[in-house]
Amino acid sequence: MASVSVSKETEDHNVEFDSGQQYMGPLFLVTMLFFMWGFITCMNDILIPHLQQVFTLQNWQAMLIQTAFFGAYFFISLGYYLISITKGDPIGRIGYKNGIILGLVISAVGCLFFYPAASLVSFGFFLFALFVLASGITILQIAANPYVTILGKPSGASSRLNMTQAFNSLGTTIAPLIGGYLIFGTIGEVEISADSVKMPYVALAVTLLLIALIFKLFKLPEIGSQGVIISDSGALKHRHLFLGIGAIFAYVGGEVTVGSNLINFARLPEIAGLDEAEASHYLALFWGGAMVGRFFGAVALADFKKNLNRFLIIGGITAISYLTIHYVYGGEMALYALAFIALNILVIIIGQFIPNRTLWLFGITGIALLIIGILTAGQLALWSIVALGLFNSIMFPTIFSLAIKGLGKYTAQASSLLVMAIVGGAIVPLLQGLMADLTGSVQLSFIVPLACYLYIVFYGVKGYRVEES
Template sequence: MNDILIPKLQQVFTLQLWQAMLIQTAFFGAYFIISLLYFVFSITKGDPIQKIGYKNGIIVGLVVAAVGCAMFYPAASLLSYAFFLLALFILASGITILQIAANPYVAILGPPEGAASRLNMTQALNSLGTTVAPIIGGYLIFEGVDAVQTGSADSVKLPYLGLAATLLAIAVLIKVSNLPRIQSEEEQLAPDAGALKYRHLVLGIVCIFMYVGGEVSIGSALINFFRLPEIAGLEETEAGHFLAFYWGGAMVGRFFGAVALAQFRHNSRKYVIIGVIAAVAFALLYSIYGLDEALIALGLIALNFVVLLLGRFLPGRTLGFFATTVLVLLLFTTFAEGSVAMWSVIAIGLFNSIMFPTIFTLAIEGLGIHTSQASSLLVMAIVGGAIIPPLQGWVADASGSLQLSFLVPMVCYAYIVYYGFLGSRIKQVSA
């Protein structure tokens, strides 16, 4: 929803692009601050989630996020950009707590060798939301009640009140559900930063920073990018539909990743399942958008599968090839025009797909007792989503070219290429 909110509030408050990108700074800045507080508390007082339990941690995260969503109503009524940023910070604080509690829970719920596959699956379901939100949110915010009023932010009230109600309903559902209670059997971590002795973790923290920053930066700029006359000249609502392709590609790719990293007795089953996923995606796109868009998407899915084969389903190698492909797509985005540039940037979502869970898995590999500490540090690195988007916005404003600003995420993905092929290799613990 942030990608829809950026052009709306930019219009309402007459903001420059870098100022509008502060929406992402407020949102992802919460990941850094809350994770830092959690990290400090856990090495001095003990892990809060272990004390209250994973289930209660998930509930706390949902409730805090709901409060942040509800604050959009007074923010719109007061017509205060600062209030909007505060609401986003609280919303993201709840999501940070939710992620700290839910990710380890997903990993623990099954065999360790399937953890990466399960994390890819949760990311795929997460992407379902980011695929649907631009369509529904774009309609409600740009075409809903009072949306056309200049200087009015009233159209954001209903969507975010709806989100608040939904989050609270999920919290109640979690509360009454009989979820497995899991007790940690790990030793108590000594109050030091022992995880930082691992080189591949430190480089992985930087990689998460770069990945989230690059992904969010690109997504935040897409609606304005699609509106450019030399690219597509689309209106906001239609641009929101194509934004759904970007996040929908990430969803399809993460389903591919979940299958590719899963343990099968015969690899041929992987290909069959991936084929079924591709067929379902094609059928849905054909029914919603028509044959032309469905065929383009099918071609991009086929390219994604070829790159998966080049990676041989090995995490580091696959990550490196995926990031290399994104670099090529960014070159077309930056220097081409029309449908070539448009579909190149949309295709990036498909190749972003496996990056977060793969980087996360590579970074915590072999850390043993330091795994929990490493996880909180990796979540902290999501702050890249707060820093890189305003930087891209500043480059766009300073150069007068939104296309040239895509050189910023290009640097991010160049680092991911390095981490996938070289930086993720496990080194001995430093003295």
């Protein structure tokens, strides 16, 4: 199965996609991948405070977990890009299906490496295992993100990516609860030991291999022309893609940094004074906010004849979210969450369902929330940081779809460059960790992700515009 080769051919295929429901199955199957890599990625936020205690690490050393994980995105994507400009697009040669299966198998191997890493009590081995695990996820990202954007009308690309990314966020929401229970224990009474990570990651390896088997047996539709292989660096001549690479770097760096530090932030006496297990619940709400926001984004950016239909669906999602949080965490937390959900909906309405406008409005709101989190204390500061999840929600899928708009035969190549930019998750958390160590303040160090949101605002206002450099 080849990747997109010529934009005109892609448009012809889009007509076919819209004529029936035969592609709902493939879209559902690919959505399952988004869930899994979201779950796995968020497990890092549980590993950071746990391994920090096991190995007595400083803040910047603990952030090497994210550096190893997201560093793989850079090196694997860079290798992919170099191959694509010299030998032709690898996904175009082996097909989406085989690329996805390869990524799943490599990720499973990385999960299995956690067992010997824990047995040897080796932090270096843990970092190696994370690098291998993320290498497989990188391949999945390169294949799956552009595949989702071309399974339908180009105008609905942002909506479809928001929907699949919502299930990615479902994985990140569940991971802190399950991972926090398995690694920390229900009330933090589990002995601090590397062994507690063994079985969770073995279970993840088995799950990934089962999904690979399902993909092996399932027939995915072919997209684009067979045999047309692009082997030049034409993608980078597009200004909106080049600036979009920076926006993905900033978004992932900012989001991962906040998630990585949220547990330690909630543990501060002046914020909430929680233990790790209790703080993991707020981490789940942070990622849960991203999930809810992406469902909102999928609805808001989709093609609806009447706005009333949008608001009915958004109202239903809001009600389900409120009742779920009320049932799981209690009425007070549900009310805090409801207030920020209302703010999220208001910003979406002000954005008038226009992707780039909604993007920069979310960026400005994120900056405001970070400033509140830095300057205040107690529940207001904690919930301001937690609420960032809601406003991170539409950023990745919206930036991604804006950045590859109109690239035609260079879509897969552009995807590898954008996935390479996920290395922001390796660099920005390390910078915040260093700042926290130098200033002695985790709270003040949130200035680092604040700078990332400033760039996102720029991209939403001006950088997204399609014009060749």
